Structures are given as C-alpha cells and as structure tokens.
Amino acid sequence: MANFPTTLENLINELTKMPGIGRRSAQRIAFYILNVPRxxxxxLVSSIVKAKESICFCKVCNNLSDKETCSICQDQxxxxxxxxxxxxxxxxxxxENSSTFKGMYHVLLGSLAPLEGKGxxxxxxxxxxQRIKNEQIKEIIIATDADTEGETTALYLTKLLQPTGVKITRIGLGIPMGSNIEYADSHTLSRAFEHRKEVKS
Amino acid sequence: MANFPTTLENLINELTKMPGIGRRSAQRIAFYILNVPRxxxxxLVSSIVKAKESICFCKVCNNLSDKETCSICQDQxxxxxxxxxxxxxxxxxxxENSSTFKGMYHVLLGSLAPLEGKGxxxxxxxxxxQRIKNEQIKEIIIATDADTEGETTALYLTKLLQPTGVKITRIGLGIPMGSNIEYADSHTLSRAFEHRKEVKS
Structure with missing residues (x-):
C-alpha cells in the first residue's frame, strides 16, 4: 500500500487515529494540508500545540479551562x-449556548457504566x-444524558445527595420540541408521561 | 459562542477549515487532541510538518513525491x-492499488471546467x-473521471494528442462490477453500449 510517499502515508495514518476519520477522509485532509498555504x-499546528498546552480542568467544577478556575466559576x-x-x-x-441556565456547573467527566467497569x-x-455545603446550594439539577449510563448516574447522584436536604431535580425527559408523538419510541413516551407538568390557563 | 476557552475555540475553528469537518466533528477531534497522551x-504535529515540508510534485509526471522524481518514474x-x-x-x-497497470503516469493536477474558468x-x-516523443510512448490511456469535467478533459486531450500518431485509448466506461443493470442510470448505460467489446468463446 506504499502508493504515496512515506511522509504522506505517515500523515494519513496519524489522521486516521482521530475519531470519525476513516482512510478516505484522512486522505482528503492530507491533500488539504499539502495544498493550503504554509x-x-x-x-493549525500552533492551535493544536497551544490548546494541548494550555487547556486543563477547572479545579472547582472540572469544566475545560485555560486558567486554574474556569470563566463560569469566576463569573460573579x-x-x-x-x-x-x-x-x-x-x-x-x-x-450555555441555549442561554437557559445562569447557575453553576459540576462536570463529572464521565458517567456510571457498570458493564464497562466504570464506577x-x-x-x-x-x-x-463539600461544595454543596460551602456554596449554600439551594437546587441541584441533574442534567446527565437520557441513556442508560446517564440515568444510572442520575439515580446514584440522587441517592448520594438526598441526605444534604437540598432540592434535587432531574431535567425534563420527554418528546423533543418539533417532533411528533407518532414517531416517539415507547421508552421516551413513558418518560414523557412521568415528567408531565400541570398547566394553568 | 465563547463557551469553550479561547485556545480550544481557536483549535475547533482551525479544524473546521478541513474538508468534510463540521463544527461537531471538529469538537470531537479537539476533545480527542486534549485527551490523548502528549x-x-x-x-501528529510532526507528521503534518514533515509532510508539508517534504512532499512536492514529481518533475516528470506531477505525482506526489518526497524526492524530485517519484518512485514510479524511477522504477526501471x-x-x-x-x-x-x-x-x-x-x-x-x-x-496502483488495483495492480492492473504497470506503465507510467502523467498527472494533470486538475480537469477542464470551463464554467468554473478552469482551462x-x-x-x-x-x-x-515532448514526453510522449522522448519516451517513445506506444499507448496513451486517458483515465480522467467519468464526469463532465473528466469527459471534457478526455476530449481535449484526444484532440491535442491525435497528431502524435500514438494509439490513444479511454478507460472502459460502463456498469461497475457487482452492480445491476436494472439500477444503472441511462447515461451510464449509453456509455456501456458505446464501450461494448467483442467476446470470443
């Protein structure tokens, strides 16, 4: 398969390691790299190196940050x-993009997946x-994914945090906006009924 | 949209410039870059830099090469x-991958696209x-794409090279192997009839 010069093959191989990039996409990207001005x-290279060097996890909430504490945790x-x-x-x-929430975050950097050995x-x-106590948190919103791992994590957190006495909520699970009930799967429908909310005129 | 630290946003922006990479893929690749060992x-970076520095076009056939003349042109x-x-x-x-052709190549580095101003x-x-004369070429095989640009280029080359007196052929155009005639478009079918070949038992 040494149809391209070795350095080009090496580049294609390195690119193939990236998520979602197969041999064909890697080849296209490699040609882009060869064609584009120096x-x-x-x-590109300096952005890779800079991001790799400067990005760390916020020591308060574990969000990505280029400082010890992230911009959200610093925002008074x-x-x-x-x-x-x-x-x-x-x-x-x-x-953050949806601009619906103005509070603080805590990033778990993962979810519980007992079958994969992630506890x-x-x-x-x-x-x-400690954080919940120190920062006088009034409401904890559990916004883990709506898949098995996310749900398991939500359940675990609920049990763990219940003793704090703080109000714990789970984000709404149900029919996504713009979609038809007709096409909803039964699991989503059953959650949508559980998460129903009283309406008043 | 400054939801990620600036250096990470920069990285994502640079990645989005690559062909076939949208914002979502760029984000996934950026996270891969942050997570993977240094x-x-x-x-990755050295493969980009090395490819960019060493790859040039073969001075004989315009194929990609890491030397002045590519490995195919050097192969006696x-x-x-x-x-x-x-x-x-x-x-x-x-x-080359298909191992069907053992001759030499000439890479045009493009195709004729009059509508895009490419002449x-x-x-x-x-x-x-000059090359055809010097290298005593006996057959010229035109293997440009089977799309409008490729066909235009093939026509142009045929007219240009006819005066050399060398045998000029166009690669077979027709039904791809493994596919059904039932699903072939009429353009492909008409070319398949044009490119029909006598069979003998």
Missing amino acids: TEIQK TRQRNSLCIVEGPSDVAVI PEDLKINGLL | TEIQK TRQRNSLCIVEGPSDVAVI PEDLKINGLL
Whole structure:
C-alpha cells in the first residue's frame, strides 16, 4: 500500500487515529494540508500545540479551562446557589449556548457504566458534597444524558445527595420540541408521561 | 459562542477549515487532541510538518513525491512505453492499488471546467507532447473521471494528442462490477453500449 510517499502515508495514518476519520477522509485532509498555504498550516499546528498546552480542568467544577478556575466559576454575576451536574464539558457548552441556565456547573467527566467497569470512583464526585455545603446550594439539577449510563448516574447522584436536604431535580425527559408523538419510541413516551407538568390557563 | 476557552475555540475553528469537518466533528477531534497522551500529539504535529515540508510534485509526471522524481518514474522495471493520464495523485494511488497497470503516469493536477474558468492552462500539460516523443510512448490511456469535467478533459486531450500518431485509448466506461443493470442510470448505460467489446468463446 506504499502508493504515496512515506511522509504522506505517515500523515494519513496519524489522521486516521482521530475519531470519525476513516482512510478516505484522512486522505482528503492530507491533500488539504499539502495544498493550503504554509501559513494556514502554521496556524493549525500552533492551535493544536497551544490548546494541548494550555487547556486543563477547572479545579472547582472540572469544566475545560485555560486558567486554574474556569470563566463560569469566576463569573460573579451568576446565580451561585443553583448547581447543574453534567457528564462532560460539551454538555456545559451546549447548555450555555441555549442561554437557559445562569447557575453553576459540576462536570463529572464521565458517567456510571457498570458493564464497562466504570464506577463512582471514575467520576469527579470528590468534593461535590463539600461544595454543596460551602456554596449554600439551594437546587441541584441533574442534567446527565437520557441513556442508560446517564440515568444510572442520575439515580446514584440522587441517592448520594438526598441526605444534604437540598432540592434535587432531574431535567425534563420527554418528546423533543418539533417532533411528533407518532414517531416517539415507547421508552421516551413513558418518560414523557412521568415528567408531565400541570398547566394553568 | 465563547463557551469553550479561547485556545480550544481557536483549535475547533482551525479544524473546521478541513474538508468534510463540521463544527461537531471538529469538537470531537479537539476533545480527542486534549485527551490523548502528549506523545501522540507530537507524532501528529510532526507528521503534518514533515509532510508539508517534504512532499512536492514529481518533475516528470506531477505525482506526489518526497524526492524530485517519484518512485514510479524511477522504477526501471515498469513498462515505460505506456502512459496513463489521470487528474490527480489519488487516482494514481487507487490505480496502483488495483495492480492492473504497470506503465507510467502523467498527472494533470486538475480537469477542464470551463464554467468554473478552469482551462487547459490550469492543467499540467506542458511538456506532455515532448514526453510522449522522448519516451517513445506506444499507448496513451486517458483515465480522467467519468464526469463532465473528466469527459471534457478526455476530449481535449484526444484532440491535442491525435497528431502524435500514438494509439490513444479511454478507460472502459460502463456498469461497475457487482452492480445491476436494472439500477444503472441511462447515461451510464449509453456509455456501456458505446464501450461494448467483442467476446470470443
């Protein structure tokens, strides 16, 4: 298969390691890298190196950050007594994008998956109880995924945090906006009925 | 949209410039870059830099090469009087992979697309006539794509090279192996009839 020069084959192989990139996409990206001006490649390489060097986890909430404490934890204008627990940094990003939540986050950096051997010790829950006490949290919103792992994690957290006496809520599970009930699966429908909410005119 | 630290946003933006990579894929790749060991990233970055620095076009056939002349042009065991004209280096790679052709190549680095303003001057046809004469080519196989641009290019090359007196052939156009005539489009079918070949028992 040495049809391309070795350095190009090496590049294609390295690119194939990236998630979602097969041999064909890697080849297209490699040709892009060969064709694009050198300055563009310098920008690409320096952005990789800089991100790798500067990004760490916020020491308070475990969100991605380029400082010790992330911008959300530093933001004094946020509602500091509301804590949203999520699985990963991309969840924070997507919730922030929706502008619906103005409180604080706690990122677990994972979810419980007993079958894969991922237990509570693999999640960042150390100091969560302490944080809830110190920061005088009034509501804990569990926003883990609606899949098996996320649900297991939500259940575990509920049991763990119940003794704090703080109000614990789970984000609404049900029919996504814009979709038809006709096409909803039975699992989603059953959750939608559980999560029904009283309406008043 | 500054939900991620700036350096991470920069990385995602740079990744989005790559072909076939949208915001979501870029985000996944960025997280991969953050999670993977530092040595892996050094390998990725050095493969990008090395490929960018070392890969050039072969001065004989315009194929990608890490030397002045590519490995195919240097290979003295190949059938040097048969010349296959293709649009790009990936065409060479895929033909080489099929092990059906043992001759030489000429890479045009493009195809004629009058509507996009791409004319013969944008193709590497300089020196092609000279090459055909010097290397005593006996057969020219036109292996440009079977799309409008490729067909236009094939027509142009046929007219250009006819005066050399060398036998010019176009690769077979028709029903791809493993597919049903029932599902073939009429354009492909009409070409398949044009490219029909006498069979003998």
